[in-house]
Amino acid sequence: MSGSGIDDVHALEPEDFIEEVHSFEHWFEAVEGYLKGLDHGHLPDVAEALLTAEERDRLIATFCSYAVAETAALEASSGLIAIAPNRHAKIFLSTQTVDEGRHVEVMLHRLRELGVPDPEAEVERRAGPSVRNLRKKILQLVEAHEWDAAIFAQNVALETMEYTVFRAHARTADPITRDLLERVLRDERRHIGFGENELGRRIREDKKRRLWLGTVKSELDSLVLQTFEEAMEEIGVPRWDRPSLGRDYLETVNRLGLV
Amino acid sequence: MTNFLDAYSIQYWLESCPQGYLMDTDYGHPADEKEPALVIEDPVLRDAAIRTTVQLVVGERCALASSSGLVGCAPDAPSQCFLATQTLDEARHVEVFTQRLYDLGVKKKELEDVIARYANPNLVKFAEILLEKVDKKDFVAGVVGQNVVLEGMAFSVFEMMETVNRDPNPKFAHTLTGTIADERRHVGFGENRIGSLIRQYPERKSEIEQMQKDMSYFMLATFADNFRSNEMQQEVEHARDELDAGARGDATWQGVNLAQAEPAEIEAVLSDTILKDFQARLGRIGLAYQTPAKPRVAA
Numbered sequence: 001m002s003g004s005g006i007d008d009v010h011a012l013e014p015e016d017f018i019e020e021v022h023s024f025e026h027w028f029e030a031v032e033g034y035l036k037g038l039d040h041g042h043l044p045d046v047a048e049a050l051l052t053a054e055e056r057d058r059l060i061a062t063f064c065s066y067a068v069a070e071t072a073a074l075e076a077s078s079g080l081i082a083i084a085p086n087r088h089a090k091i092f093l094s095t096q097t098v099d100e101g102r103h104v105e106v107m108l109h110r111l112r113e114l115g116v117p118d119p120e121a122e123v124e125r126r127a128g129p130s131v132r133n134l135r136k137k138i139l140q141l142v143e144a145h146e147w148d149a150a151i152f153a154q155n156v157a158l159e160t161m162e163y164t165v166f167r168a169h170a171r172t173a174d175p176i177t178r179d180l181l182e183r184v185l186r187d188e189r190r191h192i193g194f195g196e197n198e199l200g201r202r203i204r205e206d207k208k209r210r211l212w213l214g215t216v217k218s219e220l221d222s223l224v225l226q227t228f229e230e231a232m233e234e235i236g237v238p239r240w241d242r243p244s245l246g247r248d249y250l251e252t253v254n255r256l257g258l259v
Numbered sequence: 260m261t262n263f264l265d266a267y268s269i270q271y272w273l274e275s276c277p278q279g280y281l282m283d284t285d286y287g288h289p290a291d292e293k294e295p296a297l298v299i300e301d302p303v304l305r306d307a308a309i310r311t312t313v314q315l316v317v318g319e320r321c322a323l324a325s326s327s328g329l330v331g332c333a334p335d336a337p338s339q340c341f342l343a344t345q346t347l348d349e350a351r352h353v354e355v356f357t358q359r360l361y362d363l364g365v366k367k368k369e370l371e372d373v374i375a376r377y378a379n380p381n382l383v384k385f386a387e388i389l390l391e392k393v394d395k396k397d398f399v400a401g402v403v404g405q406n407v408v409l410e411g412m413a414f415s416v417f418e419m420m421e422t423v424n425r426d427p428n429p430k431f432a433h434t435l436t437g438t439i440a441d442e443r444r445h446v447g448f449g450e451n452r453i454g455s456l457i458r459q460y461p462e463r464k465s466e467i468e469q470m471q472k473d474m475s476y477f478m479l480a481t482f483a484d485n486f487r488s489n490e491m492q493q494e495v496e497h498a499r500d501e502l503d504a505g506a507r508g509d510a511t512w513q514g515v516n517l518a519q520a521e522p523a524e525i526e527a528v529l530s531d532t533i534l535k536d537f538q539a540r541l542g543r544i545g546l547a548y549q550t551p552a553k554p555r556v557a558a
């Protein structure tokens with residue numbers, strides 16, 4: 001945490017590399033640059049844009065759904081610590097738990113900034129049905145102690161979907177929302193990296209695992225796609241301008257050899 | 260409640276902990292500090308340091324399992340967010356104490372064997388009682404077991420160890436200072452959050468009080484094993500022979516000079532401090548403290 005070491009990790013032996021990049025020390029060095037001096041996830045001096053009542057309402061609905069996705073990630077990443085196969089994975093997931101907790105916190109606070117008096121009740125009332133179903137599905141896998149399937153559902157499917165949605169949203173968002181999402185995206189990239197790395201290694205070791213994950217993937221596909229479309233609708237991205245979730249998701253799935 | 264929980268937010272945690280007292284530390288201490296040569300080179304002292312550190316790793320692994328397990332059953336988002344910070348604090352504690360084992364010469368491949376060999380069975384039982392509540396997703400009992408009993412014990416043990424090590428081993432003392440600051444926050448959350456839940460579910464009281472009694476018994480049994488063992492007697496005498504009075508410094512904690520006291524006296528002041536602290540905290544949250552049975556003297 002003294003700022004040394006982050007550049008030298010690639011010189012390490014593979015086992016030491018994994019230990020290093022999954023450590024608290026590494027996490028802190030990674031986030032230090034973009035989480036300093038913030039006010040609830042965004043720079044304090046960014047002015048609130050003038051939003052019409054409709055734009056504000058749309059943004060509130062969007063953040064309600066985001067909060068559900070982030071709560072899913074918070075509950076899943078913390079729940080996975082108990083079944084993680086080694087200490088490095090436990091420590092990485094602890095860093096992810098705090099990242100996801102931060103996402104929940106800043107998103108609920110964004111709702112407050114947008115004039116919602118009781119953000120948790122608003123989320124309960126307004127979050128979209130698909131994202132709620134996706135949360136349920138992911139938590140079922142965690143509850144069932146399905147390590148590979150739960151890591152796939154959370155760190156690959158959910159995270160890739162969020163990554164694509166947040167990036168598309170940040171492009172057109174008001175300045176505060178953009179700043180907040182861009183900082184969240186940097187965390188999510190790390191989480192996707194862990195998922196790919198962890199599953200990639202385990203799939204290489206075991207072909208049966210790959211087949212099983214292929215089945216999990218096809219079960220999740222439609223739920224992920226529905227959640228994605230629901231989010232695009234809420235943000236108000238016209239159909240012809242929507243980024244291809246398929247492309248980001250398929251690229252990841254391809255790299256894992258799960259098609 | 261929202262206002263009080265603001266003090267336990269991730270925002271606050273980021274500013275006060277990683278961007279506060281942990282700045283410019285490596286594994287919890289200034290990067291240029293090392294274990295003293297005497298501890299590394301003297302087999303008796305090194306072995307004692309490894310055995311002690313293993314108990315810390317066992318306790319912190321338990322805290323990591325319980326805090327992460329409680330995130331999913333917390334009743335509101337601010338409590339979930341606090342427990343997320345606690346999860347990472349506990350993971351950091353696991354990491355820094357594991358690193359200390361490596362610094363003391365434990366090989367990475369031997370780590371789990373060393374932990375299995377030295378882990379005190381009574382401490383393991385203490386942890387099991389808590390983790391059983393967490394497995395059942397029992398938030399109220401889990402927070403009392405974790406943030407009042409486990410944390411209360413950790414807080415005093417760390418404070419005492421920090422006092423003993425301040426002069427002879429600044430590296431370890433500094434590692435402990437950071438964990439003490441974390442544990443203080445964890446104890447504070449337990450006390451502040453749980454009172455209203457106890458009022459909401461008064462029917463849970465007797466079961467939770469029994470848990471405190473059982474956990475306290477295994478805590479005392481752990482201390483008894485530790486302080487009354489022949490190894491401990493020999494280690495204390497050996498350490499005092501090796502370190503002159505100047506190097507030991509003034510190690511006064513709770514009115515006892517730890518650099519001179521007999522192990523039995525240290526055990527008594529530690530147990531007494533923790534149990535009194537439990538009694539006060541439990542009283543404040545509306546639970547009646549239960550006196551644990553006295554563990555039998557080891558043969």
Ligand SMILES: [Fe+2]
Pocket residue numbers: 070073099100103188
């Ligand atoms: Fe997230």
Ligand SMILES: [Fe+2]
Pocket residue numbers: 073100159187188191
């Ligand atoms: Fe994430």
Ligand SMILES: [Fe+2]
Pocket residue numbers: 319322348349352413438442
């Ligand atoms: Fe701890």
Ligand SMILES: [Fe+2]
Pocket residue numbers: 322348349410441442445
């Ligand atoms: Fe703690």
